[in-house]
Amino acid sequence: MNLAPLELKQLGPGHLGIIWNDGHQSLFNVRNLRLKCRCANCVDEWTREQLLKEDAVPSDIKPRKIESVGRYALKVEWSDGHDTGFYTFEHLRALCECPLCKSSR
């Protein structure tokens, strides 16, 4: 079975929860998620150099809308207007900030 999110949940003003089809429950700080964007505007496509500077992201940044892209990724539209980043399910899962995942990294 392919890894896929079954449910998205807003947890307070700054956290996103995802329930996965394998039962795992993920927790994300949304600003951290914004900082991990891998789109070509945030990370150089050839050199992999980080182009997005941390202080360029507002401290109160939040998603406006989150939606599926095909059947392999989520797309987030951010409050700062950034909307070019896709988060593949594998990438998203690797970024999980739940205590279990954090301690295993």
Next chain:
Amino acid sequence: MIFKSKGPVITEESVLEKLRLVKDPDLHRDIVSLGFIKQLKIEEGKVSFQVELTTPACPVKEQLKAQCEEVVKSIPGIKEVSVTMTANVRTGATQANRIALPTVKNVIAVASGKGGVGKSTVTINLSMALAADGARVGLLDADIYGPSIPLMMGTLDEKPESKDKRVIPIEREGVKMMSMGYLIPAGEPVVWRGPMVHGALTQFLNQVEWGELDYLLIDMPPGTGDAQLTISQSAPLSGAIIVTTPQEVSLIDARKGLKMFQNVKVPILGVVENMSGFVCGHCQEITPIFRQGGGQKIAQEAGVKLLGSIPLDPKVAETSDLGRPMVISNPESEVSKRYRQMARDIAAKLSVMSLEGTDQFKPLTMDWQ
């Protein structure tokens, strides 16, 4: 009991109990628990009911019908059994919570890596075979630069009409079709950059009045670029079919096409090996002019099914140029028989995926508060 009945009492339960003996070979469950039996009526030894299959293109339709008649007839006192086969195609898991193409139950991409392997021919004939079995079918030509559906369907001069800002597809043999070829003058090249291709495909998906469809087949352009990404991202695909020819040079690209769909998590329904040998016009013998077993090879490597192989029959090229696909013009040919079998196998596979829920994907959307 005050009134003596003339014969043994036939109850609904006794009929259903017998019908439980009939199993759907693909779904591995009996047809009663699958909910296939509808409109069961019993009147003085006459029993009639409908069997609602998951696809009109069911590979074992006749077999199931015969079994139903046989088991019900074995009940003492039954004189007449009338079975009607109907179908209600299940909505693919990806389409259950649909955003794009809300009236389409299953979207299937037909792709290859390489051009010239006969993707359009395969897509057209599979569409025609599904429609001939009674399914509601659409065919989208996603090859913006080199649309071939209009010629191959004999619809070069057709121009689609529009109504309420929606485009009405062209229809032939029960298949609704849309292609860039209908929108530009014949012979004019489309000279566009990638983003315009993306725009055109998005419109084909969202602004064409497809209506209620059981299957929408998308004839993909060759390669793994803009068009493939747009389709994988915007259309919730139920699955993809990979077309290849038997020789290595085609397999290399077919593997890439396969890998691309796997990367974007689209289930591969199987591989079709086209131009698999040459059918002699005199003796009908099949000679493998392009080596053998290539389709089987990549199917095995990727752990997917070889849906079938289609030999090269000179009639295929002839009927394509005349706009009369093989399945329609030469239904009794070996090629047409194989297409029908493949279409039914694909339909059965989609039914299984949807009923078993093996494919649990559900598109999500959420507004942040």
